[in-house]
Amino acid sequence: MFPSPLIAAPMAGGVSTMELVTEVGRADGLGFLAAGYKSADDMQAEITAVRASNLPFGVNLFVPGPPASNRDALRAYRDSLGPLADHFGVTLPEPRYDADAWDSKIETLLAEPVPFVSLTFGLPDRSVIRALQDRGTVVIATVTRLPELLIAQHHGVDAAIIQHSSAGGHSAVFDAGASADESAVDVATLTADLIPHASVPLIAAGGLTGGSDIRNALAAGAVAVQVGTLFLRTPESGARQPHKDALGCPAFPRTAMTRAFSGRPARGLENRFMRxxxxxxxxxxxxxxxxxxxxxxxxxxxxxxxxxxxxxxGYRAAAPIGAAAVCGLLLAGLDR
Incomplete structure (x- = not known):
């Protein structure tokens, strides 16, 4: 089903560039474009450019949830950020909801199918999944615990990414208000826990730092692993330079989960804003x-x-080397 045991995680906000996706593909990995926060037209332009490489690739979509009901709390939080906004000389907008151009993106992916589509933040209606599959697309859910895996399988997905709480960026947990499931010490353990309940192939994600971690995840039953943080410092990554520098800076000795930036749990280097x-x-x-x-x-x-x-x-394992070199080191580690 997958052309490689190594998948480069889709990282929204400009990090997963077309260059990163194609370089990973050329190095025998599988790259994913991140469609989150992009218009359907921008997503289509990136698909067209990557498709020209004749390499397998995928596209990740954020599944929209309902609008927030706690508008007063959101406005109060916005107001509390006023002094910092003044410091930076910016004006903060009112809280607003949108569906991240979901309908338009699905229309585009049905008109111009891609090999793989992964879903984050839940699942759409079964009819959407079936329509993508009818176009030849492999549909992958992202889950964080057993109940989510069972729901995904009931929806008819082709595979599931098992995201451990150690993963960077936004948690894919279906219920954003749920606490992180930290019962499994690592993604290999989580994979082993879920394998007896899995009727689809599983991809392990979260906290993977090298060949030994990947070998453990595959030995636990995963067919592939998804790695994101290790690609952040590559020249092909679209992460901003202060972000890349912070990954190697001793002033940031730990990561933590936070809702402070987006209203949804996400893991990042703990900084003053988070605290x-x-x-x-x-x-x-x-x-x-x-x-x-x-x-x-x-x-x-x-x-x-x-x-x-x-x-x-595992951010300390991220190195300022090329994406192809990262892939080479990780894939070579599978043979040891």
């Missing part, structure tokens, strides 16, 4: 849009203490 806003309300994507000007201004100012520095727990 000062541990009680941020739920509300995605509303809060994502509220903090967007702050994050952009902090990035422009080179201030990592107010940026969303998404990273998994």
């Amino acid at each position: 000062e806003h541990r009680d941020a309300p739920l509300g995605y994507p509303e809060l994502h849009y509220v903090t967007a000007p702050l994050r952009a201004a902090a990035t422009a100012a080179g201030d990592p203490e107010a940026m969303a520095l998404w990273a998994g727990t």
Whole structure:
């Protein structure tokens, strides 16, 4: 089903560039474009460019949830960020909801099918999954625990990414208000726990730092692994330079889960903004849009203490080398 045991995770916000996806493909991995936060036209343009490489690839979609009901809490949180907004000279917008151009993106992927589509933040109606499959697309759910896997299988997906809580960036948990499931010490253990209940191939993701981690995940029953953080510092990555630098900086000794930037749980390097806003309300994507000007201004100012520095727990293994070299090291580690 998959052309490689190594998948480069889709990282939204400009990190998973076309160059990263194609370079991973050329190095015998499988790259994924991240369609989150993009228009359908921009997604289509990237698909067209990557398709020209004649390499297998995939596209990741954010499945939209319902609008937030806690509007007063979101506005109060926005107001509390006023002093920091003044510091950066930006105006924070009102919380707003959108579906991330979901309908248009599905129409595009049905008109111009891609080999793989992965889904994050839940599942769409079964009819959408079947329609993509009818076009020849392999549909992959992203799940974090057993009940989500069972729901995904009932929806008829072809495979499932098992995302451990150690993964960087947004948690794919279906219920954003649910606490992280930390019962499994690592993704290999989580995979082994879920394998007896799996009727589809499983892909392990989260906290993978090298060949031994990958071997353990595959030995536990995964058919492939998905790695994101290890590609962040590559020249092909679209991560901003302060983000890349922070991954190797001793001033950031740990990662933590936070809702402070987007209103949805996500793991990143713990910085001042995260520490000062541990009680941020739920509300995605509303809060994502509220903090967007702050994050952009902090990035422009080179201030990592107010940026969303998404990273998994294995971030110290990320090196400033090319994506092909990362793939080569990880794939070579499978033979040891």
